[in-house]
Amino acid sequence: MRILSADLGDESMNPIDLLEELVVANEWAFDRSSEHEMVVETTGRWCDYRMFFIWREDLSALYFTCVFDTRVPEDKRPAITELICLANEKLWLGHFDVSSDDRLPMFRHTILTRGWQTLAPELLEDMVDIALAECERFYPALQFVVWAGHTPGDAIASAMMDTVGEA
Numbered sequence: 140m141r142i143l144s145a146d147l148g149d150e151s152m153n154p155i156d157l158l159e160e161l162v163v164a165n166e167w168a169f170d171r172s173s174e175h176e177m178v179v180e181t182t183g184r185w186c187d188y189r190m191f192f193i194w195r196e197d198l199s200a201l202y203f204t205c206v207f208d209t210r211v212p213e214d215k216r217p218a219i220t221e222l223i224c225l226a227n228e229k230l231w232l233g234h235f236d237v238s239s240d241d242r243l244p245m246f247r248h249t250i251l252t253r254g255w256q257t258l259a260p261e262l263l264e265d266m267v268d269i270a271l272a273e274c275e276r277f278y279p280a281l282q283f284v285v286w287a288g289h290t291p292g293d294a295i296a297s298a299m300m301d302t303v304g305e306a
Contacts, residue, residue: 153194154201154252157260161267183271185278190267199253201263203233205246205270207278211237211285218284219244222291226277229295232269235277244281246270 155177162169162179169179179190187208194201211219216237223235223244233248248266252258280298283289289297 153196154250154258154263155192155194157258157263158192158267161260161264181271183275183278185275185282188271188274190270199251199255201250201252203248203250203266203270205274207244207274207281209244209281211242211244211281213242215285216242218291219281222280222284222294225291225295226280230273232266233273235273246274246277 153175155171155175158177158179159169159171162177165181167179167181169177171177175194175196177192179192181188181190189206189208191204191206192201193203219237223237227234233246235244235246237244248270250262250266277298280291280294283294283298284291287294
């Protein structure tokens, strides 16, 4: 499905409208809580994810979060913090984080669009694809630390190695 580009100079169009088209095309469950916010739920290979999209017109910024459906136990927080630092070193876009309130791991990214005349739908598709791929890649490392007791260094080395082909 081809999505039309958003004219950012036109106040009636915003990136959330384009993202809604992408979400509908993928048959993901979503809720449009306001004109500038949307929550999307999808199932990955390892867990469920909840994606939050917020468009801030005043900043010309699209904020995006992909939250894992798991909590980090309080006693594992220091090890997971180290693991996240190691994982973030390997990322080109976005970063991993753990919320301080509910200990939910997440991937976050913001796109600044000031000065852009249009927003290409491919950019939004890539943002979502990259986030989900990185979350799927990172999740085993998270589990290795939380449930298997591996060190963050060992977990990141084994879970995030690039493989070639299929066995």
